[in-house]
Amino acid sequence: MNDVEEVKSRIDIVDVIGGYVPLKQTGKSFKGLSPFKTEKTPSFIVSPEKNIWHDFSSGKGGDVITFVMEMEGLSFPEALEMLAKRAGVKLKPRKQNEKDSSNKAEIYDCLDAAMAYFHVVLSKNEKAKNYFVMERNLKSETIKKFRLGYSPDSWDSLRNYLNKKGFKDEVLVTAGLCAKGNNGRGAYDLFRGRVMFPVFDMQNRTIGFSARILSEEKTAKYINTPQTPVYNKSLAIYGLSQAKESIREKDQVVIVEGNMDVLALANAGFNNIVACSGTAFTELQLKQLSRLTKNIALCFDSDEAGINATLRAIEIAADEEVRLDVISLNHAKDPDELLKKGQAEWKKALKNAKYAPDFMIDFAKQKYGITTAPGKKKFTAFVLPLLKSLKDEIEFQHYLKKISQLLGVKEESINNLINQKSNETKFKNIDQPESEPSINEVKKLSRQENLEKELLELVFAFPELNSAIEDLEIEHTSNLHRPLFEFLKQNPKFNFDKALNELPNQAEYVKILSLRGEQQFANIPAHDKRLEAFTQVARIEDINKQIAKRQIARQLSVAEAEGDSKKIKQLLKQYQALLNED
Known part of the structure; x- marks a missing residue:
């Protein structure tokens, strides 16, 4: 029996979940109100016989470990460790990690x-x-x-x-x-x-x-605190431990800059507030928060550093499945100062928060102006990465139309610019010249690249999973990861040393991928790891189809504007072929 199976066998799922959700027995199962959605009729079911739970209002479900992951915002290994302590099970660490543990x-x-x-x-x-x-x-x-x-x-x-x-x-x-x-x-x-x-x-x-x-x-x-074995400033979030219950209850988290902002707001009864390390909001912090809620509001200081931090956070969130809003401080320096004007002022600011794309457009409009040709040019350069980051086609068309109307420019002209600047993926800082990238700019992975990275972490950590990529269409993978997938395709039974020798330019990256895979999946059964690998392949194929559909939709828009019936017919045929694959 492996660690996961032993923990699940020693834990009473009803006892654990009952600590979060009041449950009432109905036959062999237990029922309660959803902890994820507001409802009057209980739709949350726990089956002790099958050792599973399901929430019909949100569609979520799983075992006791996934429940703790959802409620506590923990990763799989963290939730497993938490339940193991409760069950009195000593997890078997990998030999090289025993001393570290x-x-x-x-x-x-x-x-x-x-x-x-x-x-x-x-x-x-x-x-x-x-x-x-x-x-x-x-x-x-x-x-x-x-x-x-x-x-x-x-x-x-x-x-x-x-x-x-x-x-x-x-x-x-x-x-x-x-x-x-x-x-x-x-x-x-x-x-x-x-x-x-x-x-x-x-x-x-x-x-x-x-x-x-x-x-x-x-x-x-x-x-x-400096970087230590337990403190990673890119992951640490001040106030999260105290705020997590309120975040789940309100289904929203507000991110501020300083510890005192968190304390002042909590002191006034606003408990879903956390702070990042200064203005350095990171992707790791975002991922951690997104386990608790998909609704995130930014409230950084109103100075230049705060504005740049807001733009950077919007960029980080672009490839995540979250809704991001921006709170204006209404001439106050920070949330603490705004709160001194009264709780009503904070509530008003929270209510009037702008959806991130609207904030970006309004900010660029105010900064550059759109009454002159140079202003329009700068405005367009600023908002193009925003348009490119919108994955939902309805949202994309909405903001394409909005920008088109603001500028008095045809939608197809903006579409053409997007296609011309296909490599442009960064939002610009407010003090950054157009021709000079920020010195602190870090490579930001797209959603496709992130999915590929997660698959590669699994395969390089556990080479026996390489068969999962057998049907993956390598030509549609990202430029960043294509050489790695090509190596894996050509070497179905590779070993780690061979990978390092044959991929000298990516050797360090391969090492990191392997280590991350080992850390995340060390205690997970082989069957579940294999299932995760095949699931990742399916996700990658799905996003490739979404990208293809979106490209066709944009080409259709141009073809319709030009009245090119032959091109329209050809594109519709391609689009239908993609739909038939779903």
């Missing part, structure tokens, strides 16, 4: 102890308490809920406390709490004389801290 457990314990220590110290320090209570007007309930704290203005207070708790200096340094002294002279506290904002993961474990200086010293106002 043990070290991580000690780091979590160490960070939890530090968080508790800082929280107690806060209660005894008047200056730190006054900062939160008098200056920031935080209620004691908010301070307790977010486990706020204070680090003594000392070089070794935390170190001495944790040493007495049994944690060695090596662990303190690895956890990002201390740094090594010069010439090997022990370790010293990294956080000194600062108010502490603990950061938790989705399982409510302390993973790191953000710390603000209280004195007027000429030093960094904020410092954060």
